[in-house]
Amino acid sequence: MISLTVNGKKYQVDAAPDSKLLWVLREQLGLTGAKFGCGIGMCGACTVLVDGKARRSCITPVSAVKGKKVVTIEGLPENHPLKVAWIAEQVPQCGYCQPGQMMQAAGLLNEHPKPTESEIDSAMSGCLCRCGTYQRVKSAINRAAGKGKKP
Amino acid sequence: MSPKMSRREFLQHALAGTGIAVAVTMTPLGYRVFSAADAAAGEFVPSVWLTIAPNETVTVMVAKSEMGQGVSTSLPMLVADELEANWGSVRFVFAPADDKFRDPVWGTQATGGSTSIRHLYEPLRLAGAAAREMLIAAAAREWKVPAEECLAANGVVRHKRKLKSFSFGQLTSMVAGIAPPAKPKLKTPQEFRLIGKEIPRLDVPEKVSGAAIFGMDVKVPGMLVAAVAHPPLIGAHPASYSSAAALKIKGVRQIIKLPKGVAVCADSLPAARGGVDVLKIKWEGGDPKLDNASLDARFAKALNESGIKAKETGDPATAFNAAAKKLEATFSLPYLAHATMEPMNCTAHITAERCEVWAPTQNQTGVKAMAEKISGLPADKVLVNTTYLGGGFGRRFETDVVEEALLLAKATGKPVKVIWAREDDFRNDFYRPMNLSRVAASLDSQGKITGWQHKVVCPSIFARVFPDTMKNGVDQAAVEGVANLDYDVPNLSVNYVRIDTPVPVGFWRSVGSSHNAFVVETMMDELAYLAGVDPVEFRLSHLGGNPNAYAVVKTASMRAGWGKPLPSGKGRGFAFHRSFDTNVAMVAEVAVDRKSGRVKVSRVVCAVDCGPVVNPEIVRSQIEGAVCFGLSAALKERVEIAAGGVVSGNFSNYDLLRMNEAPRIEVHLVKGQDKPGGIGEPGVPPIAPAVANAVFAAIGARFRELPLSPKAILKALKKT
Numbered sequence: 001m002i003s004l005t006v007n008g009k010k011y012q013v014d015a016a017p018d019s020k021l022l023w024v025l026r027e028q029l030g031l032t033g034a035k036f037g038c039g040i041g042m043c044g045a046c047t048v049l050v051d052g053k054a055r056r057s058c059i060t061p062v063s064a065v066k067g068k069k070v071v072t073i074e075g076l077p078e079n080h081p082l083k084v085a086w087i088a089e090q091v092p093q094c095g096y097c098q099p100g101q102m103m104q105a106a107g108l109l110n111e112h113p114k115p116t117e118s119e120i121d122s123a124m125s126g127c128l129c130r131c132g133t134y135q136r137v138k139s140a141i142n143r144a145a146g147k148g149k150k151p
Numbered sequence: 152m153s154p155k156m157s158r159r160e161f162l163q164h165a166l167a168g169t170g171i172a173v174a175v176t177m178t179p180l181g182y183r184v185f186s187a188a189d190a191a192a193g194e195f196v197p198s199v200w201l202t203i204a205p206n207e208t209v210t211v212m213v214a215k216s217e218m219g220q221g222v223s224t225s226l227p228m229l230v231a232d233e234l235e236a237n238w239g240s241v242r243f244v245f246a247p248a249d250d251k252f253r254d255p256v257w258g259t260q261a262t263g264g265s266t267s268i269r270h271l272y273e274p275l276r277l278a279g280a281a282a283r284e285m286l287i288a289a290a291a292r293e294w295k296v297p298a299e300e301c302l303a304a305n306g307v308v309r310h311k312r313k314l315k316s317f318s319f320g321q322l323t324s325m326v327a328g329i330a331p332p333a334k335p336k337l338k339t340p341q342e343f344r345l346i347g348k349e350i351p352r353l354d355v356p357e358k359v360s361g362a363a364i365f366g367m368d369v370k371v372p373g374m375l376v377a378a379v380a381h382p383p384l385i386g387a388h389p390a391s392y393s394s395a396a397a398l399k400i401k402g403v404r405q406i407i408k409l410p411k412g413v414a415v416c417a418d419s420l421p422a423a424r425g426g427v428d429v430l431k432i433k434w435e436g437g438d439p440k441l442d443n444a445s446l447d448a449r450f451a452k453a454l455n456e457s458g459i460k461a462k463e464t465g466d467p468a469t470a471f472n473a474a475a476k477k478l479e480a481t482f483s484l485p486y487l488a489h490a491t492m493e494p495m496n497c498t499a500h501i502t503a504e505r506c507e508v509w510a511p512t513q514n515q516t517g518v519k520a521m522a523e524k525i526s527g528l529p530a531d532k533v534l535v536n537t538t539y540l541g542g543g544f545g546r547r548f549e550t551d552v553v554e555e556a557l558l559l560a561k562a563t564g565k566p567v568k569v570i571w572a573r574e575d576d577f578r579n580d581f582y583r584p585m586n587l588s589r590v591a592a593s594l595d596s597q598g599k600i601t602g603w604q605h606k607v608v609c610p611s612i613f614a615r616v617f618p619d620t621m622k623n624g625v626d627q628a629a630v631e632g633v634a635n636l637d638y639d640v641p642n643l644s645v646n647y648v649r650i651d652t653p654v655p656v657g658f659w660r661s662v663g664s665s666h667n668a669f670v671v672e673t674m675m676d677e678l679a680y681l682a683g684v685d686p687v688e689f690r691l692s693h694l695g696g697n698p699n700a701y702a703v704v705k706t707a708s709m710r711a712g713w714g715k716p717l718p719s720g721k722g723r724g725f726a727f728h729r730s731f732d733t734n735v736a737m738v739a740e741v742a743v744d745r746k747s748g749r750v751k752v753s754r755v756v757c758a759v760d761c762g763p764v765v766n767p768e769i770v771r772s773q774i775e776g777a778v779c780f781g782l783s784a785a786l787k788e789r790v791e792i793a794a795g796g797v798v799s800g801n802f803s804n805y806d807l808l809r810m811n812e813a814p815r816i817e818v819h820l821v822k823g824q825d826k827p828g829g830i831g832e833p834g835v836p837p838i839a840p841a842v843a844n845a846v847f848a849a850i851g852a853r854f855r856e857l858p859l860s861p862k863a864i865l866k867a868l869k870k871t
């Protein structure tokens with residue numbers, strides 16, 4: 001049994017220590033917001049916050065988050081500036097990559113509340129979007145950071 | 152419909168005992184509206200397309216798959232506008248696979264070819280208008296006044312002069328016995344309240360909250376999760392394997408052989424994947440000699456065949472021989488993967504009485520047929536639910552993963568969700584076909600094209616998917632965008648050489664135009680330089696008979712500041728292409744780094760004429776997305792094949808466009824044609840040639856192959 005704190009709730013899960021956090025979240029906790037895209041840390045679809053930092057849950061062993069605070073898209077409040085901005089900018093197309101994009105952006109804003117263009121690029125370039133919503137992701141981050149509507 | 156009713160219950164209600172085939176069907180006289188089955192208690196179901204509940208909720212059935220292109224908003228807008236619904240009360244559900252929801256033009260329930268708005272623009276408006284007239288008739292009957300004295304607006308029917316009104320919800324209890332009108336009157340565009348407006352998307356809130364259910368997220372009680380070992384070589388199949396080690400893994404339940412692989416069914420995906428790793432499969436079949444080089448050689452050889460005539464006007468060969476200025480060029484484009492962000496997956500459950508499928512699919516009719524075949528159950532015992540699709544781009548028209556899920560559901564008797572690893576997804580795709588083209592074109596002394604001979608060597612998608620559409624052996628998709636060339640060319644011939652290779656091919660966003668536009672628009676650029684004419688002027692001078700295309704070319708070039716000087720190392724490139732009934736022109740601005748060979752596209756200006764626009768914000772986002780999709784292929788993508796199998800397996804060796812490589816994109820909508828055009832695909836074809844032409848403007852090197860990888864750029868720079 002491993003104890004976890006996800007979105008402010010404590011859980012006990014029956015999982016091997018090297019089980020990847022993504023599948024514990026999705027299959028055992030029923031939190032399907034974090035998505036599977038590649039399994040090797042190269043697409044960002046599975047991104048969650050671990051103690052406020054953006055982490056790829058597909059390669060994070062569940063043992064590594066023991067005693068840490070995990071936040072998934074479901075745990076980001078509805079009125080969080082990023083969620084509000086994502087709706088205002090009408091970012092999602094298919095939507096599959098978007099939970100990862102938002103959690104990566106949340107990690108970015110924790111580190112840089114007013115990120116520069118290049119800080120946005122370097123933080124976000126690990127999150128693939130096959131639908132090509134990058135321009136809107138950028139606008140939404142700027143909007144959430146209070147940096148005006150369009151970049 | 153009670154607010155607590157689940158989606159499933161709603162579907163059962165809406166469809167209970169429906170004896171009438173199609174709500175809006177195409178007849179030789181145009182579209183006709185039929186009434187739906189008897190409404191469930193309290194609801195008004197004027198046709199299969201919508202339901203109005205006593206609590207005012209208007210639920211629109213969306214019979215197209217939502218894969219990002221916005222149909223779950225734009226299609227309800229069509230219904231709601233004519234209905235005069237209050238938009239805040241409008242909801243949507245995805246239609247189950249059913250004959251009633253077949254596309255009225257295609258006769259099949261599927262999503263593709265950028266047809267959703269084109270095929271449903273009139274039928275869905277008619278469904279809304281018919282319901283509106285029925286509600287008005289009900290109110291008029293209640294008030295004992297002529298219907299002409301009543302008016303519907305914003306979810307309410309009121310009398311034009313007297314202070315009387317009923318909400319749509321109230322009217323649901325008064326509409327019994329009102330027959331659907333034979334010819335509902337459609338609004339004029341001036342009367343539209345929703346169509347043409349930037350209405351926020353209905354699917355966005357749940358995609359932002361994380362609640363949206365994709366195929367990957369389906370959960371059925373008692374469900375097993377399956378991973379499948381697929382053959383390492385194209386066309387191979389399992390000869391033998393050993394279950395023992397896999398069955399020892401905690402959570403692994405069953406190992407099942409499939410025609411093209413071996414599946415491990417388990418309680419969790421990690422357990423299933425662990426099982427797949429230890430199956431010790433021996434494969435047989437496939438051709439270990441298959442690789443990119445051998446394919447290149449086969450295509451090159453096929454280029455010497457004359458092929459089948461797909462188009463011939465005038466005598467381009469004579470024009471070519473007589474011309475003073477001429478150009479002959481060969482273009483080669485690689486196999487490409489779809490790489491939807493959501494890997495292929497499907498969930499199925501088969502019992503003695505029932506078969507249910509949950510699939511992120513573009514092809515409901517195909518899935519249902521497959522489910523009937525494998526379950527052996529009749530159509531009315533098979534339910535196909537379409538989830539959100541984490542990208543489609545044509546890949547989810549195929550039903551291969553659906554077949555796997557159904558076979559496993561049948562073998563286990565349990566609900567089974569099959570989840571492909573990214574590697575399965577890359578290596579078992581139906582790829583955008585590789586193709587090789589040769590063009591020979593000639594110019595007169597005025598800089599006008601006199602002749603154009605075009606040959607396309609390309610595997611056929613249609614021969615497998617829709618063999619009936621093969622005309623005289625020509626795959627129309629392989630020659631689209633050339634056989635219907637938009638430029639004024641007096642002498643044109645297009646020949647098609649079909650080449651069959653073991654590499655499976657399928658529809659990839661914009662299909663034949665994805666390669667033919669590159670060939671035509673690069674050629675146009677080269678011809679412009681040969682003629683000594685500005686590339687935009689050159690195109691305009693060949694679009695005289697096409698005012699809509701002319702306007703789009705003009706708009707893009709003006710908005711982009713075409714002709715204004717740029718710093719050295721930078722260049723602007725132009726391309727125009729019409730596909731799926733929509734004209735798109737693009738100007739790309741690029742910078743080439745001579746040291747690294749990296750092409751950075753900084754800005755793309757697009758002009759788009761897709762006729763009447765349902766939702767401009769969705770149109771713009773589709774074009775933005777298409778630019779990134781096409782640019783990804785132009786700069787980075789190529790499927791690597793070696794030793795008989797696909798090497799490209801994950802984003803580590805088949806990377807996609809990332810945010811730091813994405814350009815600033817401007818989309819300008821042009822009002823031209825009066826019929827709606829498609830929007831999901833037409834933004835893809837022009838971007839690759841616009842970028843290649845811009846690279847030429849920047850560094851003076853021509854590219855007749857893609858991708859424009861740093862390696863290719865550096866090689867070309869060495870030569871210049």
Ligand code: FES
Binds near residue numbers: 039046056057059
């Ligand atoms: S699924 Fe974790 S980075 Fe792709």
Ligand code: FES
Binds near residue numbers: 093
């Ligand atoms: S919105 Fe579809 S992958 Fe990003």
